[in-house]
Each structure stands twice: as structure tokens, then as C-alpha cells.
Amino acid sequence: MNLAKHDAETDMDMDMTPMIDVVFLLIIFFMVITDLTQQDLEDLQLPLAEQATPDKPDPDEWRPILNIPFNGPMIYKRETYFDPEVKGPNRFDDLRELLVDFARNMEQAPLSDSNPMMVPDEPLLIRADMTTPFRFIQFAMAQAADPSVKIWKLELAVSTPQEENAD
Amino acid sequence: MAQKGILAKIADEKHELEMTPMIDVTFLLLIFFMCTLKFKVLEGKLGAYLPKDVGAQSTPQEEIEKFKIQLRVLNEGTKMRFSKEAEKLVPVSEAQLEDGFRFEYGDDRRIEYTMGSYATTDLEEVRKRLSQVQKAAIAAGEDSARVEIDPRERTINRDVVRVLDVVIGEDIREINFSGSFEK
Numbered sequence: 001m002n003l004a005k006h007d008a009e010t011d012m013d014m015d016m017t018p019m020i021d022v023v024f025l026l027i028i029f030f031m032v033i034t035d036l037t038q039q040d041l042e043d044l045q046l047p048l049a050e051q052a053t054p055d056k057p058d059p060d061e062w063r064p065i066l067n068i069p070f071n072g073p074m075i076y077k078r079e080t081y082f083d084p085e086v087k088g089p090n091r092f093d094d095l096r097e098l099l100v101d102f103a104r105n106m107e108q109a110p111l112s113d114s115n116p117m118m119v120p121d122e123p124l125l126i127r128a129d130m131t132t133p134f135r136f137i138q139f140a141m142a143q144a145a146d147p148s149v150k151i152w153k154l155e156l157a158v159s160t161p162q163e164e165n166a167d
Numbered sequence: 168m169a170q171k172g173i174l175a176k177i178a179d180e181k182h183e184l185e186m187t188p189m190i191d192v193t194f195l196l197l198i199f200f201m202c203t204l205k206f207k208v209l210e211g212k213l214g215a216y217l218p219k220d221v222g223a224q225s226t227p228q229e230e231i232e233k234f235k236i237q238l239r240v241l242n243e244g245t246k247m248r249f250s251k252e253a254e255k256l257v258p259v260s261e262a263q264l265e266d267g268f269r270f271e272y273g274d275d276r277r278i279e280y281t282m283g284s285y286a287t288t289d290l291e292e293v294r295k296r297l298s299q300v301q302k303a304a305i306a307a308g309e310d311s312a313r314v315e316i317d318p319r320e321r322t323i324n325r326d327v328v329r330v331l332d333v334v335i336g337e338d339i340r341e342i343n344f345s346g347s348f349e350k
Contacts, residue, residue: 137327
């Protein structure tokens with residue numbers, strides 16, 4: 001019998017399968033969690049439009065998105081910045097601050113050839129449910145156009161006929 | 168004897184396929200595709216502009232002539248919600264409305280589009296008028312006609328997007344909105 005070939009201390013194989021499984025699980029878990037925390041698209045039913053241009057954003061690029069569900073709250077990254085149910089003189093402040101912050105992070109361009117004043121030159125995407133009263137969207141627009149914000153480019157999120165057919 | 172014993176042992180060993188890693192991998196793939204499918208959202212967007220010079224100009228601007236479309240709700244329509252059981256839209260009860268159910272309006276919703284002295288409930292008429300306006304603007308040497316959408320009380324996002332869709336369909340790029348939140 002050749003015992004040297006079966007040395008219990010040197011012949012031990014480690015089974016890597018469970019470790020790889022666990023590592024993959026952890027990677028996927030953290031991927032999903034990160035995605036959830038950064039999710040800035042609320043679950044809304046968007047109105048249908050034939051002339052819509054497809055929205056294919058770069059996932060790594062920041063962009064300002066304001067979600068407005070059917071009952072009017074204004075949400076950015078799962079946080080409500082304006083609630084129509086809340087009354088009081090300061091109820092617009094959070095939204096205004098958010099829009100000022102959006103404007104600050106946008107690329108700037110001169111107002112016109114004759115006026116060198118810099119204004120934000122990127123669009124604000126408004127994602128409103130198809131049944132959202134338009135006065136809430138008008139309110140968001142009015143806040144965006146405020147002299148302290150000066151966002152003038154807007155995009156309204158819509159669903160395209162292809163999407164409807166796919167459903 | 169000892170040699171034979173080992174061979175017999177090997178021959179007697181059961182060769183079973185280890186299923187655990189396969190199940191692990193299957194679950195992993197299942198979870199992965201469930202997650203990625205859920206987050207894949209393809210949407211569209213319509214562009215519009217707000218007055219660019221608000222608060223920036225100290226001198227009054229010359230009023231630019233705009234083609235104004237006013238939206239008024241003639242009939243709000245029946246409030247409906249999607250029923251999973253019936254697989255269609257069904258009217259919402261008062262109790263469900265009080266509970267904050269999301270609803271949409273039925274086909275009986277009517278919107279009146281007023282353009283100057285002309286009013287219609289037919290979007291096709293709006294399209295025809297816009298086409299004329301755009302042609303006139305181009306004939307006058309402009310890039311595009313200027314349109315102002317004025318949604319009045321009780322209009323919803325869908326009503327406005329329908330008009331905006333028609334306006335953009337006529338290749339009109341100068342679109343503004345008017346109105347106020349508190350009306």
C-alpha cells in the first residue's frame with residue numbers, strides 16, 4: 001500500500017461551487033439594490049403619442065426627471081418634493097430648490113447672440129400620468145420658468161404606439 | 168485480494184449527477200432575468216419650450232403673433248378603472264374614488280378646441296387648421312409657425328398630449344404653453 005499518495009493533509013480539494021454561487025448571488029443582490037435606490041422612473045401610465053421620439057438615455061448619465069402621478073405629487077428619485085395635499089406658504093420651496101439644483105447641474109448656454117446671460121440648455125423631462133390634471137404640469141412648468149431656475153427646455157414623457165402593441 | 172476489494176468498491180459506487188449547482192445556476196439566471204426585464208423601460212418623449220427670456224430681459228419684448236389653441240372640457244367623461252377580473256375598464260364607485268383609486272376617463276370625454284373664433288371637438292379639424300397655419304408661416308419666410316396651447320380647467324395630461332402630438336405632427340417646433348396652476 002502506498003500511503004504517501006493519499007496524504008490527508010495535502011490531498012484536500014476545496015469545492016469552489018458554493019463559493020462562486022454565493023459571490024454571484026451577492027453581486028446580483030447589490031446590482032438590484034443599487035438599481036432600486038437610483039430608480040427615477042415611477043410606475044405611471046403615460047399618454048400615447050404618435051410623434052414621440054424614442055427615449056434611449058445613457059444609463060450612466062444624470063438627467064433631471066420629474067414624475068407626476070395622477071393625484072399631483074412631484075417626485076424625483078422616489079422622494080416627494082411637492083404634495084398638493086399639503087397646505088401652507090412654504091409648500092413650493094422643496095420643488096423650487098430641486099429645480100434650482102437641476103438647473104445648476106445642467107449645461108449652460110448664452111440666452112441669445114445679443115445677450116450673453118447663461119441659461120440652462122438641457123431639457124427637464126416631465127413624466128406625468130395620462131390622467132394627471134394638467135394644472136399640476138403647468139405648475140411644474142411655471143416653477144421651471146421662474147427667474148431663479150430659468151429651465152426653458154421641456155420634454156413630456158409619452159408612450160409610443162409600438163409599446164402599446166407590444167403590451 | 169486487497170486490489171480486487173478496491174475495484175469492487177469502485178464498481179459498487181453510485182454515479183449520481185450532482186443537481187445542486189445546476190439548480191443554483193438556474194435560480195440565479197431566473198432572478199437575473201426577472202430583475203433586468205422589470206427595469207427595461209422604453210419610452211418616448213415630446214419636446215416643448217417655455218419662454219426662454221423670463222426674468223432675463225429688462226426691456227419689454229415685442230409680442231410675437233402666436234396661433235392659440237384653447238382646450239376646454241365639455242364633458243369630463245365617466246371615471247373608469249381597469250378591472251383585472253373583467254379584463255376591461257369598468258366605472259369606479261364613489262367609495263373607490265374616496266379610497267384614492269387611480270381612474271381614467273371613458274370614451275365619452277369631450278374636449279372643445281378653440282382657435283380664434285372657431286371651435287371644434289374634432290382633432291382632425293385642428294390638424295387641418297394647423298397645416299394651413301404652418302404653410303402660411305413657411306410662405307412668409309419663417310421656419311415654423313408659433314403655437315400656444317392653453318389648457319383650461321379640468322384638462323388632463325392626455326388631452327394636452329393629443330394636441331401636442333398633432334402640432335408636432337405638422338412639423339411645428341415653436342410650441343408654448345399658457346395658463347396658471349391656481350385657476
